[in-house]
Amino acid sequence: MEGAEIAALMLSTCLCDTLLYSRDSPLYSLDLSQTSRSMLMGAAIALTTFLIIRSPFGRHGSPTAFAGEFLLAVLLMGMVLYGTNHRLLTRFSPLLVAMVTVFYYALSSSISGYSVNPARSFSSALFAWIWQGIWIYFVAPCLGMLTAATLYLRSQGPSRIYCAKVFHDLHSICPFPCRFIRLYQDK
Numbered sequence: 736m737e738g739a740e741i742a743a744l745m746l747s748t749c750l751c752d753t754l755l756y757s758r759d760s761p762l763y764s765l766d767l768s769q770t771s772r773s774m775l776m777g778a779a780i781a782l783t784t785f786l787i788i789r790s791p792f793g794r795h796g797s798p799t800a801f802a803g804e805f806l807l808a809v810l811l812m813g814m815v816l817y818g819t820n821h822r823l824l825t826r827f828s829p830l831l832v833a834m835v836t837v838f839y840y841a842l843s844s845s846i847s848g849y850s851v852n853p854a855r856s857f858s859s860a861l862f863a864w865i866w867q868g869i870w871i872y873f874v875a876p877c878l879g880m881l882t883a884a885t886l887y888l889r890s891q892g893p894s895r896i897y898c899a900k901v902f903h904d905l906h907s908i909c910p911f912p913c914r915f916i917r918l919y920q921d922k
Contacts, residue, residue, distance in 0.1 A: 740787045747783040751776055781862075788863045797868050801875045808879025809886075811835055816887040820897050822918055829902045852876065 754760050755772045767775070814835050818828035856872030888896065897918040900909055909915065 740790075743787055744780075744783055748780060751779040785863060788859070788865065797871060800868065801871045804871060804875035805879040805882075808876040809883045812880040812883035813887065815901055816883060816896075816899055819899055819901060819903075820887075820891070820895060820918065825903070825918065832901055 754762050755767070755776055757763065811832070814831055815828065818824045818831045824831065853873045853876060856869060860866055860869050896914075898909060898911055898913040898915045900911055900913065900915070903909065903913075903915050905915075
């Protein structure tokens with residue numbers, strides 16, 4: 736569904752762009768100003784986005800969406816914690832997170848839209864002015880990430896938590912209570 740939604744948005748973008756900006760377009764003879772063309776383009780994309788969000792493709796049931804968002808958050812945070820706190824995996828943690836994200840989009844975008852990011856969900860709801868079920872996208876990811884952190888802490892112990900930053904370049908200051916250097920010192 737996510738792929739179909741993106742395809743519809745891209746098709747609309749290409750069609751509107753061609754109609755508004757191509758010299759071969761029937762609308763080109765209207766001699767619209769650049770500002771008018773830009774405003775029409777923005778309105779067309781906004782309308783397309785609104786229609787996609789309101790379509791049946793943009794809606795799923797609350798219990799399924801909650802379970803999907805919760806499980807995705809658990810797995811994603813678990814991957815981040817495990818990858819960033821193990822010496823052999825830490826340099827690959829950005830790649831691991833990227834692979835998990837691709838996997839999630841492929842398998843679960845039709846369940847809940849795969850947000851796992853309250854800010855992303857909020858911005859979509861704000862734009863569409865649709866607040867039904869928004870609580871799912873705030874509660875489920877937070878509970879899922881807390882669950883993953885608790886499971887990691889209990890299984891690995893507090894001494895095996897060095898940092899949860901996905902990528903350490905060792906040149907910038909880490910915003911977390913970081914013990915990353917100890918990862919390479921501990922056996």
